[in-house]
Amino acid sequence: MQWPKFETGEAPLEQLVKLSRFYGSDPAFVLAGGGNTSYKDEGTLWVKGSGSPLSSICAEGFVQMDRPKLDELLLRTFPDDRMQREDQYKMHVMACRSFPEKAQRPSVEATLHHLVPRKFVVHTHPAQVNMVTCCVKGEEICRDVFGDAIVWIGSVDPGFPLAKELQKQLAAYRTRTGRDCPRGVLMQNHGLVVCGDTPEQVKADADWVMASLTKHLGEVDLTAAFGSMSRLDATEARRQINMIGPALRGLCATGENLKIVAFEDSEAAVAIACGAEGKSVAAGGPLSPDQIVYCKSFPLWFETRTGETPADLVQRLRESVQSHEKATKALPSVVLVQGVGLFGIGDDLGAANTSSAMYLDAVKVMAGARKLGGIRYLQPDFREFIENWEVESYRKKVSLASRAAGRANGKVAIVTGAAQGFGLEISQQFVAQGGYVVLADMNADGAKNAAAELCAKQGSGRAIGLAVNVADGNSVEEMMHQVVRAYGGFDVLISNAGVLKAGSVKTQSEKDFDFVTSVNYKGFFLCTQKASHILAMQRLAKSDYWSDIIQINSKSGLRGSNKNGAYAGGKFGSIGLVESFALELVEDGIKVNAICPGNFYDGPLWSDPKNGLFVQYLNAGKVPGAKTIADVRRHYEAQAPIRRGCTTADVMKAVYYLIDQKYETGQALPVTGGQVMLK
Helix, strand or coil: CCCCCCCCCCCHHHHHHHHHHHHHCCCCCCCCCCCEEEEECCCEEEEEECCCCHHHCCHHHEEEEEHHHHHHHHCCCCCCCHHHHHHHHHHHHHCCECCHHHCCCECCCHHHHHHCCCCEEEEECCHHHHHHHCECCHHHHHHHHHCCCEEEECCCCCCHHHHHHHHHHHHHHHHHHCCCCCCEEEECCCEEEEEECCHHHHHHHHHHHHHHHHHHHCCCCHHHCCCCECCCCHHHHHHHHHHHHHHHHHHCCCCCCCCEEEEECCHHHHHHHHECCHHHHHCCCCCCHHHHHHHCCCCEEECCCCCCCHHHHHHHHHHHHHHHHHHHCCCCCEEEECCCEEEEEECCHHHHHHHHHHHHHHHHHHHHHHHHCCECCCCHHHHHHHHCCHHHHHHHHHHCCCCCCCCCCCCEEEEECCCCHHHHHHHHHHHHCCCEEEEEECCHHHHHHHHHHHHHHHCCCCEEEEECCCCCHHHHHHHHHHHHHHHCCCCEEEECCCCCCCECCCCCCHHHHHHHHHHHHHHHHHHHHHHHHHHHHHHHHCCCCCEEEEEECCHHHCCCCCCEHHHHHHHHHHHHHHHHHHHHHHHHCEEEEEEEECCCCCCHHHHCCCCCHHHHHHHHCCCCCCCCHHHHHHHHHCCCCCCCCCCHHHHHHHHHHHHHCCCCCCCEEEECCCCCCCC
């Protein structure tokens, strides 16, 4: 991360924002909504609001606190009962706000920030630090590495008890050393606090702590951290991923929408899932409050069985999920699959990725702690307190609250032929309505660039671009596998990829005929075939779940097209496939329908100046008397009673209708402006 430029005369709050974003954007220090920062003068503390991510925080994200009132708060006594204490503490700390009318909620560690002597305070959770704070020899290591330059805080509840313990330890530090402030505070199972009167002083001490620990710890070999490795061969691992991801989407669903499930086989994921001691280490429990909040206390461990049928796997996985929920009072957010890797689960991709990232960070911490002498897990009573702590559930709710809403909310769609034109616009509309889209296209760079632009506008992970040749079964299968890795599966396949080579039956080449038929007809078959296995797994997991395969057909699939037989024939044939697939796949909860749009005149299929249909039809003499492209366009626009071409908005209404309608399959839905009327 690049250190920000702090200007002379810059307001301290502006400096705090830059400092917070610097550390909040560095995953070596902060993951998800963890960590908190502050600035204080004689009378006021500005502390991060609860649930506000440091990476993007602005001045309004800090809560202004009255320091004299915080001093009074620290003199109070509270009940011994944890929940009663926290209820009262929360009420009193809220009363210390300078502007309660703003309805902000300060970090639960506001009193800690108030007590730390320097102006700027940064509290983070670096993995290298937590390798020590989550180690059974942590205090001893801290003393050996840092001497009297660091204060160690043992196990204590966060919030008021932590602040009181810090107050006690700082007083002891001053008596012991004659200095007013240590270079840092290491808190057991809780991370690092550094401070300074300038941002540069904060960075100097944070860098010193990290460098000292790196030197002491040395290299942590993840491949040997959890015993001898045993990994499934690539073919079987791929098969397991393609079954388990879709099954988890359904088994962990709590509403109509399925979960988003993101797969990881990074070094840390493989180390814990494939290590001989991985299962026992994972069963030890959580290491920190953040781990509990963002990926729950315990992962689900699932044993693989080579050659198992999809139905048997789903049933066994169902039983595992149910047992896990009964034992932990929660559905899993992380699933470790023996010999394969890790699945993170969430209501959206952000939550799924956060679960994965937080647990993989814990894996690295556990590996380092084992090297240093052993893991110190959270004690059961402390863990149960955090699991039921309203403060932490509020923090998670706020930090994960920015979820899109719309007609496609939470659904994952694959759109083929999506690098440009109609497919791209369908993808854009689907994402705008709260969905996730896989843009699949022969033009891999175009699909990836389009996906990147969508993510820049709508949010990270909302779209991915993948290469696919729909006329090649292996290519389609690989694309589907990448979708499972990214999202766990999908809900809608929009088979949009299509090509057109206009020409007379008297003169069209066999090569051109085969090309059009291969993409438009065979491509739909292959996409449906490969998609059906994944969609069927989701139905096995959730028996009331319906998914959709929608072919973007054409009005040329409803009536013949002069000097365009290859295209019309493929589209006519695809209607037959739609009806046949609908009859077969209904048992897997898959609805199969076609949309038959009228002419999409503004897209590249028609308007491309070199290869568009207007040019092709003009050259083929398909429109008698036409001298220019404008003549051809006017001719076709006049054929629809509504006298215009079809638009993406017209088609999207049909897409949403077919998704929402649970009592329709095997249909060819015309969207032609009246140009084709069904009888």
